Amino acid sequence: MQYLNELKEKIKENLPELDMVVGWEQGFDSLRASPLFMRTEDDVDKMIWGPLCVHNLATYLPSLKGKKVGVVVKGCDSRSVIQLLQEKLIKRDDIMVFGLPCTGVVSLRKIQDNLGSLDYIESTEVDGDSLNITVDGTNHAFKLEDVAANKCSRCQYHNALLSDVFIGDPITEEAEDEYTDVDEFEDMSLEDRMAFWVSNMSRCVSCYACRNACPMCVCRDHCVAQSRDPHWITQEDTVQNKWFFQMIHSMHLAGRCTECGECERACPVGLPLLLLKRKMNKEIKELFAYKAGTLIDAKTPLLSFKVEEDNINERGW
Amino acid sequence: MSSSLSYAYYPGCSGQGTSIEYEQSSQAVCKALGITLQEIPDWSCCGSTPAHTVDHTLSAALSARNLGQAEGMIVNGVITPCPSCLTNLKTASHRMKDETFRAKTNALLEKPVNNTLPIMSVLQVIYEQVGPEKLKEKVVRPLTGMKLAPYYGCIMNRPPDVMDFDDCENPIAMDRLMEALGIEITPFPLKVECCGASYGVARKDIVMHLSGKLLDAAEDCGAEAMVTACPLCQMNLDLRQGQINSANKTNHAMPIFYYTQLIGMALGLDEADLGMKKLCVDPGKAFRKMEARKAEALEESVVRRSGN
Amino acid sequence: MKIGVFVCHCGSNIAGTVDVVKVAEEARKLPDVAFASDTMYACSEPGQDGIINAIKDLDLDGVVVASCTPRMHEPTFRKTLERAGLNRYMFEMANIREHVSWVGKDKEANTKKALDLVAMAVAKLTQGKALISKKFDINKRVLVIGGGVAGIQAALDCADGGLDVILVEKTTSIGGKMSKLDKTFPTVDCSSCILGPKMVDVAQHPNITLYAASEVEKIDGYVGNYQVAITKKATYVDWDACTGCGLCMEKCPSKKSTDYFNEEVGTTTAINILFPQAIPKKASIDADFCIKLIKDKCGICAKVCPTNAIQYDQQDEIVTEPVGAIIVATGYDLFDYTKYGEYGGGRYPDVITSMQYERLLSASGPTGGHVKRPSDGKEPKTIVFIQCVGSRDKSIGRPYCSGFCCMYTAKQAILTKDHMPDSQSYVFYMDIRAPGKLYDEFIRRAMEEYGTQYVRGRVSMLYPKNGSLVVRGADTLLGKQVEIEADLVVLAVGAESAVGASKLAEKLRISYDNYGFYMESHPKLRPVETNTAGVFLAGSCQGPKDIPQSVGQGSAAAAKVLVLFSKDQLESDPQVSVVDIKRCVGCGKCIETCPFGAIEEIDFRGMTKSNVIETICQGCGICTSTCPQGAIQLQNFTDNQILAEVNVLCQQTLEKSFE
């Protein structure tokens, strides 16, 4: 709960000028956090901070367009804010960013895999780099490292890249991300890869939670997945349609995805959706030496071009 | 030893016989210019023209055997003084870029060839790796006063796709090297015309006609000697000059040098190593003319200086 | 929807390898198809009447014609629909000729393919809708680029037709290649006598504004409303003041300047008037040779100029001209023969190009019309002409025939005999191409009356010998190698696209072929149009042409512009992008990628939205593939229309996924 008091103080200090500040509070049990929209000082007192604060709150910003909003961000979340600003989907003057250094957040799915069920959590305590969860009177101790989200182990942006107020001491270490997970996946045969997606997508329930959780998905009510004009996806409940929706999502995120992993986290059936976006990012990085959500003034690669491309060679047809 | 100028060397059969002076002078000049020649162990004949008139695979195989021998060596490429060998080696290598042809060729060989080494003439290596500038610096005995017609022969640069060196209509590599020695190069229009090749034995009339034309043209343009880079050309022009004279009723006494002999002379190498005495038409006259012109020039400059 | 399908036989062009009857039969089974039939020539009058009748009788909503490429007859059939009272955009074409019958021989496969294409067109049409054109004003001024004979003709015809003409010429005078010629074939009349008056007309025409020494920098806009930025290059002479008296030329000490007009036969002065009949007759300074500009010394011309016209500090200037149409007449350049090593690669002074020879023959040329060979100034007795230098030669990337070399070579052989009655000319040729009016007769005259020896074969090499050039060639009719000792060798160099042609094409957004010649809209039926509305071609920029053809095209292009300008307003193409204001989230990605600045940001009830400016939109659809929510749709190529086509082709069995 490091820095929490300082954070609360800063928010209270700035609250008068803001319509609201978005942070986290405890959810329906002690393990789960949920977004908190703070309008009063009392609201601020409900706020929590720590490895359980998983949600990327930047997701709420586009829908709060027009309001003065404060937002609390981890390093990874801040990239979404930057990307939104770059695409002019939110206005810099309208937002106030409270940045924090983050050592990692938990993956509820990993904890669930260990505990079997998350329905009967009695208490949760974070103590240094360990996590103690009591279920049914039994205490389960985890090392945070072991139950951290995958994105945390390769985190290169522990500190918020953009902030009006930064609380705490910046973390200096940063990991490398060589996209080894993508490479490993692609070591499988083509047939196996396709089978992987076909079997996974056959579990999809078309709830669009992945899309709703995505900070960069800004079409919302006008998502092409649910429109007849244009009519990209038919009404039939087919694997092709579900899979194709994920392709649409990936293409729409090409050069924009900040890899916050909300899509994957939000998926009720646990589909590995981030893999597709990471593949896309890997290629974008190789082709254009570009990473989304790191520079406000940059231009998204697919909305620009060079007459002579550095890394695209004609294949001699 | 890993000199940057280290090459697998293919002397060619005539180097052991009729063009021994070319062989000797090439060796001597390369040594003096820091080009290391490692003779391809147990090289064999490239098959020359007769082989490719029979079959292209046979011809390629005869050449490729030598490329195979060279592949184990730590060298920058294969080089040869003889344009005929060069053509055979390069054509074999060029055609073997085609998988099917390579397989067919390899089937005739004891040991398959990878076809990885570049192939060049000694002339190309001297011209490109040493160059006229550096050569000029090394000249101890300039051949100023000598007037030469440069004769490249027909296949040193042709066809350009395969040979990939110098200009196919107006090659200049030898011109520039000779000029670096102080020699005056006369414009010679028949630089790449054929001399009659190996028809000297079976159809002498052809050689008399074609080589005769070359000698006439050289004389017409005021050359006092010719320089060549090909054993066959040299033999036709030099050794057969007497036959040409009697057949065409001319009386040429045109010395025919190998360019390596002249480079060697200018570098101050031992004449015995350059095989100068082995030439058929006595080059003495050409050298005497050169010396006379040198003396004249010297005198003139003295006069001019004292006149100041 | 009620769609009629018409499958064209195109004589045997389509019916030969496609079972058109079966295609029509199968098409009838497609959803929304109310009528389908085959027709001999859909584009013919009975063919079109058949379509009209079907529309009227069956009350059709849309029509699909399966015939040739829409690039050919789409406009034809759209008009047919209009005549039947349907909106012209309720029409699709299936290209079963160029894309099917002409490229495949297997009738069964072709028939299947044709049916697929018809099904795609039908599917696309079901997603189509009526589009209405808007009208907009046009600016009735025309830009002519290039002041050669084609450009001059086009400019004069447009100006005489009452249009304002802007004529832009790269060099300091109009006249082009023709002004360098001594005489012209097949009449052997003096080139400057027939071109000169036209040049003067240009100078004096009240409707023509001439920019010489100028180049087109940038072109914005669209048909009817172009904005053209023109760079007036510094000539270092105030042309308003210059009277063309030529005093500066007499006094200029820098006499070794490159003489471009005389093809570098001889030299000129650093300040010069391009040639005596130049239009405009103004002096200009070649900055590469002017002592004042290089070393800041001299300055003599400024001292002697009676009107103080010299301006050493003159800078390039950019002017902008609004025009409604553009005629491109940028001509050609000559092949650089030094690529031929066997012809000496430029080393022999007495091997010259045909254009250089033209200057030697010309009375106003550097030798006053006396043929003197460059090496020693002697009059040549034996002259060898070599044809096809840089033409019909794949090995140097020029496989095409330049067309006019046969004729000008014959002319030069005739003139040679006229100039030097005791001379003998030889012409090495491969084939003689003389299909014009009086052309072949002219060639015969060169042989019959002027004794020119025509040798059928190419020249393989030439070399100097005893002050002559030995030309070694073949006489393939004799089956012999032949040699000629010539005093002068004239190379009939071919034509190639003008230097910088591709760059200008990019500015004009027109296409060009592999050799840099501009592509006409249709090789037979639209020879002076391009695929960019409002841009027309004249002369050799489209391919090598002689003078009559160039003049003809100049007039043709002018006529096309006059037709275009015969209305006061043009209809805009309604195939533009349209924003669905509800779906637009105002992210501006479409604005960012639009190459034409055709999309603007607007405020819609307090929300930022995108809006398409119809007259600027060119209909490329980049915005449509950029917008993630599909809020901006290019009309007639909407997502749904293209998806409809995809869906026809790709309908994998849709299996319900397991739950």
Next chain:
Amino acid sequence: MNTIRLNTACDADFINQVEKESEQDMSLCYQCGNCTAGCPYTTFYDLPVNQVMRLVQVGQREQVLSCKSLWLCASCESCTTRCPNDIDVARIMDVLRHMSRRAGHATERRVKIFWDAFLSSVERHGRVHEMGLMATYMTKTGRMFTDIDLGMHLIPNGKLSLKPHTMIGKKEVSEIFKRFNEERSS
């Protein structure tokens, strides 16, 4: 001159075979004559190169394969270098010579004997033995005094060895010939 009946006398297999073995497209030749114009040997030919090309184009097998020109081409590459259509003419001449040889023609007998003598010297010794080559040639042609004058210069200058080269792998070379002949006969 006999009339050639172009339709019946055209040997299409011949054209195909030439095209296949030479990897050249005969139809590219438009008879400009540049090959003949540059050919140094054309004086000695019975058919100029461009006519050889033409005769191949019209499928005249016998006339082409029995001409002398094929045996007099020295592969100087002038034709190939200057062909405006990038046809490797010298290679076609070579291929025609192969076919002519296989068809049992040897219209320039001495040239063939010389070449054969050359190759048999290579086959036997791995490298050419110039003296041996001359000896074989003289015996086979009966022209015992060929270039005897030249020997006067060559032998004293050590330019003509009486003994063949010593080469370790000469068997390897003769194996190449053996494999070639086996493949040829199979």
Next chain:
Amino acid sequence: MSADSGKELRIVGFLCNWCSYGGADTAGVGRFQQPTDLRIIRVPCSGRVDPLFVLKSLVNGADGVLVSGCHPRDCHYSEGNYYARRRLEVLKRFLPVLGIDTRRFEYTWVSASEGQKWKTVVEKFTEGIHELGPAPVIDATMIAKAQILAATAL
């Protein structure tokens, strides 16, 4: 298997109106014979080709997809093909993660004058697709198989 023998495969082409569609017309006018598998969809510009059209085709049974536009610098709309180049290159590189062979998709530049080149492109691409054979069909059998495979992999 060569392209002109055996069963036709499903190849979708998206061609820009100004260059490649014209190039295909030129090939037709020149009577350059081509394999018959390809079906051409005409679009105004390669920049109009949303990569999703390609994915949609591939997911729903296309065995190959070919996009062709004007050569870089020659776009009728100045810049469309530059955008297309980036998007299509990204798309091509994305395919492997989906388990789709990248050779099933290609993009090329063919101008209106390059009829011969168009023929070569069609021949080469069609031949390549025939070498790959029909694309895997996503049907009940495949889904069932995939699920078993996934279950055993765990």
